[in-house]
Amino acid sequence: xxxxxxxxxxxxxxxxxxxxxxxxxxxxxxxxxxxxxxxxxxxxxxxxxxxxxxxxxxxxxxxxxxxxxxxxxxxxxxxxxxxxxxxxxxxxxxxxxxxxxxxxxxxxxxxxxxxxxxxxxxxxxxxxxxxxxxxxxxxxxxxxxxxxxxxxxxxxxxxxxxxxxxxxxxxxxxxxxxxxxxxxxxxxxxxxxxxxxxxxxxxxxxxxxxxxxxxxxxxxxxxxxxxxxxxxxxxxxxxxxx
Ligand SMILES: C[S@@+](CC[C@H](N)C(=O)[O-])C[C@H]1O[C@@H](n2cnc3c(N)ncnc32)[C@H](O)[C@@H]1O
Numbered sequence: 609x610x611x612x613x614x615x616x617x618x619x620x621x622x623x624x625x626x627x628x629x630x631x632x633x634x635x636x637x638x639x640x641x642x643x644x645x646x647x648x649x650x651x652x653x654x655x656x657x658x659x660x661x662x663x664x665x666x667x668x669x670x671x672x673x674x675x676x677x678x679x680x681x682x683x684x685x686x687x688x689x690x691x692x693x694x695x696x697x698x699x700x701x702x703x704x705x706x707x708x709x710x711x712x713x714x715x716x717x718x719x720x721x722x723x724x725x726x727x728x729x730x731x732x733x734x735x736x737x738x739x740x741x742x743x744x745x746x747x748x749x750x751x752x753x754x755x756x757x758x759x760x761x762x763x764x765x766x767x768x769x770x771x772x773x774x775x776x777x778x779x780x781x782x783x784x785x786x787x788x789x790x791x792x793x794x795x796x797x798x799x800x801x802x803x804x805x806x807x808x809x810x811x812x813x814x815x816x817x818x819x820x821x822x823x824x825x826x827x828x829x830x831x832x833x834x835x836x837x838x839x840x841x842x843x844x845x846x847x848x849x850x
């Protein structure tokens with residue numbers, strides 16, 4: 609089972625293995641498959657952060673979004689210590705508080721965070737409903753959850769174009785960008801695993817619905833440059849009961 613709501617733990621562990629395999633050349637592939645846009649999308653998301661904000665990124669991986677955050681307090685939640693080690697090397701351990709764990713069980717107290725980001729990570733979570741509940745729990749009232757991912761518009765010509773790119777362009781481009789030594793180790797192309805999550809996750813309206821169902825309000829989606837990625841945002845209501 610790999611669908612809008614999540615995946616089995618076995619599938620999730622396979623995905624984590626694939627993510628750790630591509631870690632060292634992850635950003636090279638991202639740059640190539642997005643025609644250099646990936647960091648511009650991340651910068652746009654980072655630009656909504658204020659200097660006083662307490663920010664949490666869930667699924668921070670090798671640190672490619674963290675490096676853009678200028679907030680006073682930045683925390684990074686990541687299940688893979690291997691990927692967090694890359695991030696710590698990139699950023700230094702004093703700038704970011706690294707937490708080990710999953711979005712489904714955030715190791716933070718209630719109402720302690722102003723903004724929670726999931727940047728190219730939400731579709732990797734095994735239980736998305738639980739992770740939305742956890743985001744709401746750790747956010748302060750009026751705080752925001754932000755989900756950024758490759759665009760998946762509702763069915764139509766745009767969706768078809770992006771789908772064609774993802775299915776037919778991404779796998780060969782990923783093979784070009786991966787180092788030869790890594791390819792020799794592959795028993796299966798790890799990008800095929802990562803693409804399965806793209807195919808299984810819902811279009812943006814599914815994310816919006818899930819955030820609303822999880823108690824977020826003002827939920828809206830912005831298409832980022834070249835419409836290749838989306839940023840869906842929702843606020844935790846004031847005077848919330850949790
Ligand atoms: C595609 S990477 C994104 C990395 C980074 N945020 C970026 O901007 O490129 C997805 C990350 O989500 C992490 N991840 C997967 N499942 C997770 C979960 N259940 N909870 C938290 N993080 C998870 C993976 O380990 C991986 O580092």
